[in-house]
Amino acid sequence: MSLIIEYELRTPILESAGQVVRRLELEELYGTQDGTSKLLFWAFADDFDAFEDALASDGTVESHTRLESFTDRSLYGVTLTDEAAAKLTYPLAAEYNVAIIDITLTDEIVVSARVPSREALLEYRKRCLEKGVGFRVRRIYRENEAEAETETERYGLTEHQREALQTALDSGYFDVPRKATLSEIADELGISDQALSARLRRGQANLLWQTIAGETS
Numbered sequence: 428m429s430l431i432i433e434y435e436l437r438t439p440i441l442e443s444a445g446q447v448v449r450r451l452e453l454e455e456l457y458g459t460q461d462g463t464s465k466l467l468f469w470a471f472a473d474d475f476d477a478f479e480d481a482l483a484s485d486g487t488v489e490s491h492t493r494l495e496s497f498t499d500r501s502l503y504g505v506t507l508t509d510e511a512a513a514k515l516t517y518p519l520a521a522e523y524n525v526a527i528i529d530i531t532l533t534d535e536i537v538v539s540a541r542v543p544s545r546e547a548l549l550e551y552r553k554r555c556l557e558k559g560v561g562f563r564v565r566r567i568y569r570e571n572e573a574e575a576e577t578e579t580e581r582y583g584l585t586e587h588q589r590e591a592l593q594t595a596l597d598s599g600y601f602d603v604p605r606k607a608t609l610s611e612i613a614d615e616l617g618i619s620d621q622a623l624s625a626r627l628r629r630g631q632a633n634l635l636w637q638t639i640a641g642e643t644s
Contacts, residue, residue, distance in 0.1 A: 429541050429636070431528075431568055432548060436536040437561025440511050441466075444481040444488065448472040451532040452587070454502070455625045456517055463489070464512035466505045467625070475501050487511035495619045502619055516555050523551040528633055529585040537565070539585075541636060588630030591616060591623055 445451055448470050455467040472478045475496070482491045488505055495502035507515075520527060520540065524547060528539040542548045548567075555562045584592070594616060599606025613623040 429543055429569075430545065430548065431539070432542055432564060433537065433539050433566040434552075435561070435563045435565060436516065436538055436555070437563075438514050438516075438536060440487045440507065440514055441485060441505075441532065442487070444478065444485040445532045447474070447478050447481045449533070453530040453532075454622050456515070463509075464507045464515060466507065467494075467502070467621070468505070469500050469502055469622075471500045487514075495622070497617055502622055514558065514560055516558070516560055519551055519554045519558070522554075523547045525551050526632070526636060528629075541633075584630055584633050588626050588633065591626040592630045592634075595627060 441451065450471040452469045452471075453466060454469065457465040457467065459465060470478055475493070478501075479491065479493070482488050482503075482505065487508055487510070489508045491503055491505045493501050494504055517527070519525075524543050526541040528541060530536065530538050542551065552562045552564075591612075595601060595607070595612050598612055598615070600609070600612055609620050609623060613620045616623060618626075
């Protein structure tokens, strides 16, 4: 049975820019054809001009683009410098079959993930520390112990993923033929098509890991 772990990462990525926002929520990490690394994330702030000034002066950011903007949040695409990309832990997570569920930055970077075993967790943590990335476990439990949690936590979903999946289901997005488009659902949720697509993919992956994959483990 897989383990669910919540842990803190200490990394320089977006460290200074993150100090001028209330919260950052990662939507997706991309590797482009030219080898650069890009982050897609939501920023929750009172002053987005100040945040963009902070992004411009953050030593881990090569460039940034505001993709969507609402009253309390904006969606950004950020290209990392090569030095910052070298601190990413995603390649290590993939090596040890660690499935990232959610990443949020407030006072620190907090990650929720699924790991196949305690041995894999220990090796993953060891490699992160060797990479110069701090790693502190907050909470760890087995999936079958999650039944005492809410339905969202039970299936390894974030609130945003659950909301996206529920809205898509209610709208008939999963019907054959479809009764709603991706753009219509994105408009209802107040997010971009790209952000919605990422939430649906990650949410469905989490559900499959917690159900079908769990039955064969």
